Amino acid sequence: MLTKQQILEGVQETKEVFIEQIGDTVMIQPLNDGQWARVQAVATEGVSVVLRKNATEQVLDSGRGVVNNHKAELLTCKMGLVETWNDTELDSLKAGTVSAISNEIKELSGVSDDETEQGILDAAVESFRDELGGAGDSIPAPDGPATDE
Numbered sequence: 001m002l003t004k005q006q007i008l009e010g011v012q013e014t015k016e017v018f019i020e021q022i023g024d025t026v027m028i029q030p031l032n033d034g035q036w037a038r039v040q041a042v043a044t045e046g047v048s049v050v051l052r053k054n055a056t057e058q059v060l061d062s063g064r065g066v067v068n069n070h071k072a073e074l075l076t077c078k079m080g081l082v083e084t085w086n087d088t089e090l091d092s093l094k095a096g097t098v099s100a101i102s103n104e105i106k107e108l109s110g111v112s113d114d115e116t117e118q119g120i121l122d123a124a125v126e127s128f129r130d131e132l133g134g135a136g137d138s139i140p141a142p143d144g145p146a147t148d149e
Helices: 004-011 033-044 062-080 087-091 097-109 113-132
Strands: 015-019 024-028 048-052 055-059
Touching: 015 097, 024 097, 033 062, 062 087, 062 097
Parallel strands: none
Antiparallel strands: 015 024, 048 055
C-alpha cells in the first residue's frame, strides 16, 4: 500500500521527452488534479450544452473552440514544463510544438481530451437534473421481467 507521502511524490515526477518539432528534449512534470481542472475550465469556456428530452446537443463556436484549445494547451505547457515559460515564448515556437508538448504532459499526467468532453456532458446533466427536477440517479426499473434481446 502506498503512503500519502509516496503518492504526493509521484506528482513531483519529472520526465525528459523528445519533441520532434524542435528536434530535442524538454523536461516535463505531470499536472495535479487542480491544475487539470483549470485546463478543462479554459478548454470548455463558452461551451453551451442543450439538453432535450432524448438528446444532448453541444453548441460551440468553432473559432472559439480553436482559441480555447490553444489557451488550454498553453496553460498545460506553462504548468507542466519544468522550466518557466510564458505565453509569448510558447507562441513563438514552431507550429505544432505547443500541442506536442501539451500532449506529452497530458500523457504523463494520465489524462486526455476525452475527459474534458465527458466533463462538459457530466456538468450539463447535473445542471439539468438540479434545475428541472430531473430523475437524478434513481430512475426506477420498468415493470416486468428483463428480457434478452
